[in-house]
Amino acid sequence: MRPLLSTGSVTRNPDFTDHRRIPEHIPPVELEAVIYPNWDESVVEALRGLPFVSAHADKRIGATLSGDEPDLGRFARDCRIASELGAELVVLHLWELPDGDRHLDRNLERLPALADIAEEHGVTLTVETIPCTVGTPLGNVLRACEREPRCRVTLDTEFLAVHGQLDRAHELGDLIAHVHVKDYDPAVWGTQPRRYLLPAEGTLDLDGFFERLPYDGTLTLEMSAVGPNGEIDTDRLEAASAWLHRLDP
Numbered sequence: 001m002r003p004l005l006s007t008g009s010v011t012r013n014p015d016f017t018d019h020r021r022i023p024e025h026i027p028p029v030e031l032e033a034v035i036y037p038n039w040d041e042s043v044v045e046a047l048r049g050l051p052f053v054s055a056h057a058d059k060r061i062g063a064t065l066s067g068d069e070p071d072l073g074r075f076a077r078d079c080r081i082a083s084e085l086g087a088e089l090v091v092l093h094l095w096e097l098p099d100g101d102r103h104l105d106r107n108l109e110r111l112p113a114l115a116d117i118a119e120e121h122g123v124t125l126t127v128e129t130i131p132c133t134v135g136t137p138l139g140n141v142l143r144a145c146e147r148e149p150r151c152r153v154t155l156d157t158e159f160l161a162v163h164g165q166l167d168r169a170h171e172l173g174d175l176i177a178h179v180h181v182k183d184y185d186p187a188v189w190g191t192q193p194r195r196y197l198l199p200a201e202g203t204l205d206l207d208g209f210f211e212r213l214p215y216d217g218t219l220t221l222e223m224s225a226v227g228p229n230g231e232i233d234t235d236r237l238e239a240a241s242a243w244l245h246r247l248d249p
Contacts, residue, residue: 001179001210003244004053004220008034009237012226019043023050025225025232027241032056032220033085035078044084053218054089054178055082055123062096065110066103072113079121089124089178089218091154094144100133101140111148119150126154126177129169131162138165138172145175152177155213156222158184158197161204170212179219181206196223198236199243219247 010025011017017036023046033047033055057078064071075092082090092114095101118125127144129137137160141153153175160166161184169176183202188195198221199206221244225237 001216001219001247002030002053003247004030004032004218005240005244006032006034006056006180006220006222008056009221009223009225009240010232011036012224012230013037016226016230019046022047025237026050027237029241029244032091033082033087035081039081040077041081041084044081047085050085052082052085052087054091054220055085055087056091057082057093059093059096062093062107063099065094065107066099067106070110070113072110072117075114076117076121079117079123082123083121087123089126089152089154090118091126091128091178091180093130094127095130095132095140097133100131101135102133104135104140104143108143108147111144111151115148115150124152124177125150126152128154128159128180129156129165130159136163136165138163138168141172141175154178154180156180156182157204157206157209158182158189158202162189166204166209167212169209170214173214176213176215177217179213179215179217180222181219182222193228194224198223198239 007022010021013036030051030053033052115125127141145151155169183197183204185202223240225233
């Protein structure tokens, strides 16, 4: 697989979203850009030249898609940022709290317009297997791909494990376009502040998961090396970098 590191490793919403933290702290690996609500196209010049391969759209967009005023403009701006940074795909939370997936039919109605926007900017739209309120991650993303054939899937190992669906992820076959990797421990899940477990810190057999998966594309390690006051935990960042290099020696 082609391993990437999330820029969320050195940034965090809402207090530490300054894009200048990325070139200051990020190790020399390929990247997924986490796009925050307060970002606009002005970040591109400062980040241009960094090896971006994927991007994660503002997570709040999904919360608007079940209502009367879907924020398609925010998604268009995120796709412009992603495209100008050189990203090939954009990860979207198709549903999000407070509604979650309670009104998924409404969210699905927005998918063709979202796919049009992504296509216009030359990026692939992928829907992530995030936690659900009433449905399941795999069931929801299958419905998304049936509703909009241009849509593809980003698997999230932790969130699939929360729903007991990690061992079924391979069933998506060629709908899989990207993977987010975090380990999972039920004793840690849901605790605050949010913990992002590195591989081997939780209970998942990630090596076995990768072996079963009919996929050999991009994979992003999602982790945080940001301390409570914004300081960078260099040891944790080095551990993340070492795991990525193990995949791509």
